[in-house]
Amino acid sequence: MxxxxxxxxxxxxxxxxxxxxxxxxEVRLVGTHLDREIIEHVKATGNHPKxxxxxxxxxxxxxxxxxxxxxxxxxxxxxxxxxxxVDWFRDQVLPLIPQDVPVLLITxxxxxxxNGKLKTFPDYLLESRSELSISAVGGPCTSYELADRNHxxxxxxxxxxxxxxxxxxxxxxxxxxxxxxxxxxxxxxAVAMKNAYALAVTLAVGLKERENGIGCTEAYNPQAAIxxxxxxxxxxxxxxxxxxxxxxxxxxxxxxxxxxxxRTRMLGTLLGRGLSIDEALQELEGVTLESVAITNRVxxxxxxxxxxxxxxxxxxPLLRHVDxxxxxxxxxDLPWKSFGEAGAQ
Amino acid sequence: MxxxxxxxxxxxxxxxxxxxxxxxxEVRLVGTHLDREIIEHVKATGNHPKxxxxxxxxxxxxxxxxxxxxxxxxxxxxxxxxxxxVDWFRDQVLPLIPQDVPVLLITxxxxxxxNGKLKTFPDYLLESRSELSISAVGGPCTSYELADRNHxxxxxxxxxxxxxxxxxxxxxxxxxxxxxxxxxxxxxxAVAMKNAYALAVTLAVGLKERENGIGCTEAYNPQAAIxxxxxxxxxxxxxxxxxxxxxxxxxxxxxxxxxxxxRTRMLGTLLGRGLSIDEALQELEGVTLESVAITNRVxxxxxxxxxxxxxxxxxxPLLRHVDxxxxxxxxxDLPWKSFGEAGAQ
Numbered sequence: 001m002x003x004x005x006x007x008x009x010x011x012x013x014x015x016x017x018x019x020x021x022x023x024x025x026e027v028r029l030v031g032t033h034l035d036r037e038i039i040e041h042v043k044a045t046g047n048h049p050k051x052x053x054x055x056x057x058x059x060x061x062x063x064x065x066x067x068x069x070x071x072x073x074x075x076x077x078x079x080x081x082x083x084x085x086v087d088w089f090r091d092q093v094l095p096l097i098p099q100d101v102p103v104l105l106i107t108x109x110x111x112x113x114x115n116g117k118l119k120t121f122p123d124y125l126l127e128s129r130s131e132l133s134i135s136a137v138g139g140p141c142t143s144y145e146l147a148d149r150n151h152x153x154x155x156x157x158x159x160x161x162x163x164x165x166x167x168x169x170x171x172x173x174x175x176x177x178x179x180x181x182x183x184x185x186x187x188x189x190a191v192a193m194k195n196a197y198a199l200a201v202t203l204a205v206g207l208k209e210r211e212n213g214i215g216c217t218e219a220y221n222p223q224a225a226i227x228x229x230x231x232x233x234x235x236x237x238x239x240x241x242x243x244x245x246x247x248x249x250x251x252x253x254x255x256x257x258x259x260x261x262x263r264t265r266m267l268g269t270l271l272g273r274g275l276s277i278d279e280a281l282q283e284l285e286g287v288t289l290e291s292v293a294i295t296n297r298v299x300x301x302x303x304x305x306x307x308x309x310x311x312x313x314x315x316x317p318l319l320r321h322v323d324x325x326x327x328x329x330x331x332x333d334l335p336w337k338s339f340g341e342a343g344a345q
Numbered sequence: 346m347x348x349x350x351x352x353x354x355x356x357x358x359x360x361x362x363x364x365x366x367x368x369x370x371e372v373r374l375v376g377t378h379l380d381r382e383i384i385e386h387v388k389a390t391g392n393h394p395k396x397x398x399x400x401x402x403x404x405x406x407x408x409x410x411x412x413x414x415x416x417x418x419x420x421x422x423x424x425x426x427x428x429x430x431v432d433w434f435r436d437q438v439l440p441l442i443p444q445d446v447p448v449l450l451i452t453x454x455x456x457x458x459x460n461g462k463l464k465t466f467p468d469y470l471l472e473s474r475s476e477l478s479i480s481a482v483g484g485p486c487t488s489y490e491l492a493d494r495n496h497x498x499x500x501x502x503x504x505x506x507x508x509x510x511x512x513x514x515x516x517x518x519x520x521x522x523x524x525x526x527x528x529x530x531x532x533x534x535a536v537a538m539k540n541a542y543a544l545a546v547t548l549a550v551g552l553k554e555r556e557n558g559i560g561c562t563e564a565y566n567p568q569a570a571i572x573x574x575x576x577x578x579x580x581x582x583x584x585x586x587x588x589x590x591x592x593x594x595x596x597x598x599x600x601x602x603x604x605x606x607x608r609t610r611m612l613g614t615l616l617g618r619g620l621s622i623d624e625a626l627q628e629l630e631g632v633t634l635e636s637v638a639i640t641n642r643v644x645x646x647x648x649x650x651x652x653x654x655x656x657x658x659x660x661x662p663l664l665r666h667v668d669x670x671x672x673x674x675x676x677x678d679l680p681w682k683s684f685g686e687a688g689a690q
Contacts, residue, residue, distance in 0.1 A: 151570055228485065
């Protein structure tokens, strides 16, 4: 038995308690300053207020003020914050983690520091504490389905294979399937991009509804056309990031799962129906939109690279169009005829 | 305006009349000996008995006995048969096609001639009439959505680029998007495999129903896990066939569309619920099961190659399991832990 502290009590952070407890570990769930009510609820009821399946028994809940106590005598830390909480995690949590305690991030996203170069979250955090071992989870795994113990296949990526093997040993169950990879750039870039491209695919859901009415039968030919172009562009972005071909699959399968639920699908559908980005965001008030964040970060990097002649927007017509919808208030008008051109002969 | 003769009046063959007529071509739809009632219906009503959206006006229908008349003065032939009709097409239709008339096949599948080597349908047919130009359509495009004029992105692949450009010019519309490729082996192998792997992904639909009841909420983590492994295995099979990396996307996006409808999903779901292959086939009596045919062909080739040390089943745990379900009456028990192993480090 080990002691695992999860910092961040959102859906995915909390869901990680399920495989951890199923393997008999002591699990401490620490809320951020934004999770105060969640932690009160867990302390009072033993369950999470938003995550549908029940939390396993004996998950210990901690408010952020109790963080230091929650980090005593632990074996690993799981960073359960969203991409919007990464700097907070770096400043408030990372300094308190003992040097020999590995960190596993569930956060998906990339950092653009303004020069066109994108950085993965593990590498971004390692700049602050290079002596730590910081790995990350990528791949198709929604929180509620993990908490419901559905078969889920993920990749733990990091720079340290023995640490990855240790993390896998602690967290793998008969339903939580883990491959490990040292291709941090490839895995993290691929899975970060899935949010931008899930927004793109679900534009087709809204476009169809605009034609046939909300709740109409879906059309899959258009979704598949966008899905295929998303795969082409993800492949190119992974290679630009120095990642390996074999890691693209984690982004593509994560794209598949992201299309079928949650906030990104809601945003894509609203935009496809004809709402402007401002109207859509107003309708979705209060939800965390990783898809907007990653599109903006990667697009701003791409603009920088294109200015320097280091990237060609022509290769990314789909990402460019999503960027135009989000940042130039352009109406949805998918560039179907440019799909596949770069790859075709 | 050109004259286009479609031989085979199934759903997909007939749907090709829609972009062809929208471009103003004369369209002749010839039924096979199995399509007699369909052609009678089209002659009587102008519409197809199974394809939901109406056929365009002025599609001329021909019974098989009228084939020679239907081939007079034509510009292209579209081979609209299923994989089960390829030998019939070779023997009965191919000899009658004038030498300067290009053929475009909508058929998906591969031929295994018993030695472990898989052949694409264009190349198989070219053995009989090497002086013809025979190309094929691959990519995600269901017949009813094409006939409904949804955006659909396909690839025309063949050995002759000017012919591909001509075919694209004749058939591309504002909703039917065509890229062209000379990678016949890659495109045809990728899109043929999608039927086997769509069966694999939809096993998860039935497995969930076995747990929670028919019609229950779907779980996408397991589907995505299988989808990712399908992509890995398709990639390897395309490379074994001498195909290019860039062609895999047509198979993966075609897999996406195939998961969401039709016969393959029905079979995968029934097997996932716990029916044996015999019970499932009985329930689906009368439907054409491309998924069973392609799994059997590729598996038999793989067995041959493995015997000779030229292929390793370890790299294809998902295909192997589908083969076991279909041909050894094994119950569904997905090899989750072997997913990704070959690609991981």
